Amino acid sequence: MTYSDFPRQSRYWRWWSHGWQVAALTRTSAVLGVLAVALQLLGACDARAADSSAQFDLVIRGGRVIDPESGLDGVRDIGVRDGRIALIAKRRLVGRKILDASGSIVAPGFIDLHSHAVQLLGARVQAHDGVTTALELEGGVLPVAAFYDRIAARGWPINYGASASWALARVAEVKGVTPEWVVAGGLALLAGFADHEPASLDLLARIRGHLERALDDGALGIGVLLGYAPKTGRREFADLNRWAAARGVPTFTHLRFVGQLEAQSAFESFQEALAVAAGTGAHLHLCHVNSVAGRMAQLVLPDIAKAQAQGLRVTVEAYPYGAGAGAIGAAFFRGDELARAGTKKEDFTRDGKALTAEEFDRLQRDAPGTRVIVHFLHPDTDPKDRAILDASILFPGSAIASDAGPWNIDGRVAVTHADIWPLPENAFAHPRSAGTFSRFLRVYVRERQAISLRDALAKTSLIPARILEHSVPQMRRKGRIAQGMDADLVVFDLATIADRATYEKPAQISTGIHHVIVAGVPVIENGILDPTSRPGRPVRRTQAR
Numbered sequence: 001m002t003y004s005d006f007p008r009q010s011r012y013w014r015w016w017s018h019g020w021q022v023a024a025l026t027r028t029s030a031v032l033g034v035l036a037v038a039l040q041l042l043g044a045c046d047a048r049a050a051d052s053s054a055q056f057d058l059v060i061r062g063g064r065v066i067d068p069e070s071g072l073d074g075v076r077d078i079g080v081r082d083g084r085i086a087l088i089a090k091r092r093l094v095g096r097k098i099l100d101a102s103g104s105i106v107a108p109g110f111i112d113l114h115s116h117a118v119q120l121l122g123a124r125v126q127a128h129d130g131v132t133t134a135l136e137l138e139g140g141v142l143p144v145a146a147f148y149d150r151i152a153a154r155g156w157p158i159n160y161g162a163s164a165s166w167a168l169a170r171v172a173e174v175k176g177v178t179p180e181w182v183v184a185g186g187l188a189l190l191a192g193f194a195d196h197e198p199a200s201l202d203l204l205a206r207i208r209g210h211l212e213r214a215l216d217d218g219a220l221g222i223g224v225l226l227g228y229a230p231k232t233g234r235r236e237f238a239d240l241n242r243w244a245a246a247r248g249v250p251t252f253t254h255l256r257f258v259g260q261l262e263a264q265s266a267f268e269s270f271q272e273a274l275a276v277a278a279g280t281g282a283h284l285h286l287c288h289v290n291s292v293a294g295r296m297a298q299l300v301l302p303d304i305a306k307a308q309a310q311g312l313r314v315t316v317e318a319y320p321y322g323a324g325a326g327a328i329g330a331a332f333f334r335g336d337e338l339a340r341a342g343t344k345k346e347d348f349t350r351d352g353k354a355l356t357a358e359e360f361d362r363l364q365r366d367a368p369g370t371r372v373i374v375h376f377l378h379p380d381t382d383p384k385d386r387a388i389l390d391a392s393i394l395f396p397g398s399a400i401a402s403d404a405g406p407w408n409i410d411g412r413v414a415v416t417h418a419d420i421w422p423l424p425e426n427a428f429a430h431p432r433s434a435g436t437f438s439r440f441l442r443v444y445v446r447e448r449q450a451i452s453l454r455d456a457l458a459k460t461s462l463i464p465a466r467i468l469e470h471s472v473p474q475m476r477r478k479g480r481i482a483q484g485m486d487a488d489l490v491v492f493d494l495a496t497i498a499d500r501a502t503y504e505k506p507a508q509i510s511t512g513i514h515h516v517i518v519a520g521v522p523v524i525e526n527g528i529l530d531p532t533s534r535p536g537r538p539v540r541r542t543q544a545r
Contacts, residue, residue, distance in 0.1 A: 056081050056095035058520055063101025063491055067481040068108070068458035078106065080487040083520040083535075088483060099515050099522065101491045105453070108461035108479050109488035109518065110437045113252075113317055113468075114138050114287055114401035117433050121407050121420045123158050123536070124529055128509040129437045129499075130460075132488035132518050133159035133478060133539060134404070137252040138287040140165030140223025142172070142179035144214040148538050154417045155534030157523045159488065161472075163223040163252055164214030166240060167193060169207045170229070179210065193225075194331035198233030208243060215247055218540035220472055221285075227254040227292070230264075230331050234272065241282035249471045249541070250283035250313075255292045258332045259340035266293050270300040274307050274314065283313035285467060288403050290392035291324040294342060294376055297391045308397070315467045317401035318392035320440045322377030322385060323503065325405055325430040328360070329368025342376065349373045351411075351428050352504040371405065373430055373503060393444065394451060399464045402436035405429050407507075421531045427507040435499025438510035442498045453494065474539055487520035 056079035065076040065088065072088075079087040079095060087093065109132025117126060118136055126134050140163035141147040151160055165179075171193055172179045199207070211222055222244050226237060237256075244251050255269035262268070269292065277284045286292070286304075293300050307314050326333070328348070332341060345360040350372050355363070363370045379386040392398065406413050407427045414420060414427070423434075432439075437460055444450045451459075465479030477486045490513060497512030516524040521535035 056086060056093060058097045058099065058487070058517070058522070059093045059095030060099050060101050060106055060489065060491065060515070060517070061092070063104050063106035065106045065481055066454055066457055068454050068462040069480045070482060071454070072481065073454065076106075078481070078487075078489070080517070080520040083487055084477075085481065085483055085485045085487050088481065097522075099491065099517075099525065101515070104491050104493050104514055106481070106489060106491050107457045108465075108481055108485075109133065109490050109516065110400075110460040111135075111464035111479055112402050112404065112436075113285070113399055113464050114319075115404045117402075117404040117406050117429070118160075118162075119406050119414050119416050120154070120156070120418060121414050121423065121427070122404065122429075122433065123156055123160070124421055124531070125407070125423055125434050125509060126402070126404060127157050127516050127518075127523050127529060128513060129402075129435060130490040130492060130510075130513050130516060131158060131402075131437060132490065132516060133161075135160070135220065135539060136162040136223075137220060137285070138163075138223050138254055138403070139167065139225060140214075140219070140252070142168040142183070142210060142214060143217070144219045145217040146180075148218065148540060150417070151536075152538065156536035157529075157534050158518055158536045159539050160536055161220050161539030163221045164211045164219035165223050165225075166207065166211065167223070167225040167228065169210035170196065170199075170203075170232075172210065173203055173206045193229045194231070194329070194334065196229045196232050198231075199236050204236060204239060215249060215541070218538075218542070219249075220468065220539065220541060221249040222251045224251050224253040226256045227258065227269075227332055228330055230256045237272070238276050238280060241276050241284060242280040245280050245282035250285050250315075250468070252285045252287055254287050258292050258294060259337060260294055260296060260342040261340050264340070266296045267300060270303065274303060274312065277307065277312045277314050281313070283315070283470070285315045285317070287317060288319060288324070288401070289316045289395075289398070290318040290389055291376060291403075293392065295385075295388055297388050301391055301395050305396070315397070315399070316392075316395060317399040317464075318389075318395070319401060319403055319432050319436050320389070320393055320443060321430075321432050321436075322379045322389055323373050323375040323430070325371060325373045325403070327368060328363050328370045328372045333372075333374070334364070343374055347375045349375070349503060352506075371408070390450065393440070397463060398459065399467060400437060400440050400459045401464070402432045403430075404433035404436070407433065419531070421529065423507050423509060425507055429506050431499065431501035431503055431506045434501035434506060434508065435510050438497050438512065439499035441492075441494070446494060446497070472539065472541055487517055489515075489517040491515035491517075 058080040060078040077093040079093045110130045112134045115134040257269045259265045345357040348355045377385040379389045461479040465475045469475040492513045500508035519535045
C-alpha cells in the first residue's frame with residue numbers, strides 16, 4: 001500500500017500525510033514517519049475494537065447518576081453486561097436495549113432490610129416503590145433452605161433473602177412441633193408467644209440447633225422478635241447474641257418493651273440492647289426504632305450515637321410513618337402494656353376503619369392473629385410528633401426500612417406465589433407496604449428539604465448494604481453505582497415521585513418511578529411492571545455444604 005492508495009479526504013490519508021511530515025520536519029529517516037503511521041493505525045484499530053466491545057446488554061442513557069459512596073453526581077450513560085455495571089461514561093454508549101433516563105435520577109436500587117411482604121404480589125408492589133432487594137430479617141424464616149428453594153423455583157422480580165427465626169425455633173420447641181407447623185399457624189402464634197417464660201439450658205440448646213442449621217443453609221443472621229415474648233430471659237437474649245457474634249452474623253431485633261412509663265419502658269429496652277452489644281461484641285441491628293422508642297426517641301437515640309462512637313456495633317432503621325402494625329394479640333397490645341405504650345384501643349384500625357373498644361376486645365379474645373394498625377404518633381397534624389419521628393428518620397447512619405406486611409385480599413393473606421397483577425383495589429396492607437421509600441423522598445427531600453438527595457439515597461441503599469456486608473459478602477456489590485457493582489438500579493423523577501397508599505386505601509402503587517432494573521434486567525420500564533420479568537437473585541451467606 002502506498003501514500004496514494006488512500007482517498008485524499010479519509011482519516012487514513014491524513015494520518016499517512018502527518019507521518020511523512022513528521023519525518024521531514026525532524027530530518028530523520030522515513031522510518032520514523034512510517035512508525036508514526038503504524039502507531040496511529042494501531043490506535044484506530046484499538047478504538048474500533050473498544051467500540052465493538054461496548055455493545056452492552058443494557059444501557060441506561062443520559063440520566064443524572066448519583067452514587068452515594070463515591071459522590072458521583074452527573075449526567076452519565078451506564079452500560080450493563082452480565083448483570084453488573086460494566087461502564088459509566090460521559091459519552092453515549094451502545095447497547096442491545098436502551099432505557100432513556102434523561103431528566104431523571106439514576107440511583108442504586110433501594111434495599112429494604114425489613115420486609116414481611118414475602119409474596120410475589122408484595123415483591124411487585126415494592127418494586128414500584130424502587131426496591132430492588134427486600135429482606136425478611138426481623139422475623140426471619142424456618143426452614144431457611146426451603147424458603148430459598150421455593151422462591152428460586154418460581155422466580156421473583158426482586159432480590160430476596162432472610163434471617164433465621166428465633167421465634168419460630170422457640171415456639172416449635174416449646175410446643176413440640178416442626179417449624180413448618182408453626183408457620184402454618186400464621187400471626188396467631190405470636191399471641192401465645194407472649195407468655196413464654198425464661199428457657200432452660202436444654203431448651204436453649206434445642207433452639208440453637210435450629211438456628212445452627214439455618215445459618216449453615218445461608219441465613220443472613222438471626223431474627224429476634226423479643227418484643228413479642230418479653231417474659232423470656234435476659235440471659236437468653238445475651239447468650240443468643242454472644243453465639244451470633246461467634247458465628248460472625250448480626251441479630252435483627254424487635255426490642256423487648258415499647259412502654260413510655262418506667263419500669264419496663266422503651267428506655268430500658270434500648271439500655272438492654274446496648275449492654276448486650278458491649279458485653280458480647282455482637283452486631284445488634286435494632287428494628288424500626290421509631291415505633292419501639294415512640295416518644296422516647298429523642299431520649300434513647302443520643303445514647304445509641306455515643307455507643308456507636310465508642311465502637312459498639314449497633315445499627316438502626318426507621319420508617320416514615322406514625323403508625324405501626326401487628327397481630328392484635330401481641331404482648332405489647334395486651335392488658336396494661338397498651339396503656340403503658342401511650343395508646344388507646346381507639347387508636348387501632350382494621351381494614352381502614354377505626355375499632356371500638358368492644359371490637360378490640362372481641363378480636364383480641366377470639367382472633368388474636370388479626371392484623372391491625374396502631375397510630376402511635378400523628379406527625380401530619382402535630383409538630384411535636386413530627387419532630388419525634390424526624391429524630392429516628394434523620395438519625396445519622398440510620399437506614400430506611402419499610403416493615404412491609406403481606407397483602408390481604410378479601411380478608412385473607414394472598415398466597416405467596418399467586419400470580420396476581422395488577423394490585424387489586426380490595427387488597428389491604430399498611431401503606432408502608434407500598435410507599436415507604438417514595439414517601440421518604442417526597443416528604444424529606446422534595447417537600448421539606450430536611451436532607452440532601454445524596455444523603456437520602458445513602459439511607460435507602462448504601463447504608464443498608466454496609467449494615468450487612470461484613471457478614472454477607474454479596475452486599476459489597478450492592479448500594480453503589482460503580483464499575484463491577486450489581487446492576488440493581490432505580491430511575492425516578494424527583495419532581496413527581498410520591499407515595500399514594502393511604503391507611504384507608506393502601507392498594508395504590510407509588511408514582512414517579514420510571515425504570516427499575518434488577519441484576520441488569522428491567523422489571524419496570526416506563527412505569528409499567530412486566531409480570532413475566534423475574535430476575536431476582538437470592539441474597540445468601542456462603543453455605544456450609
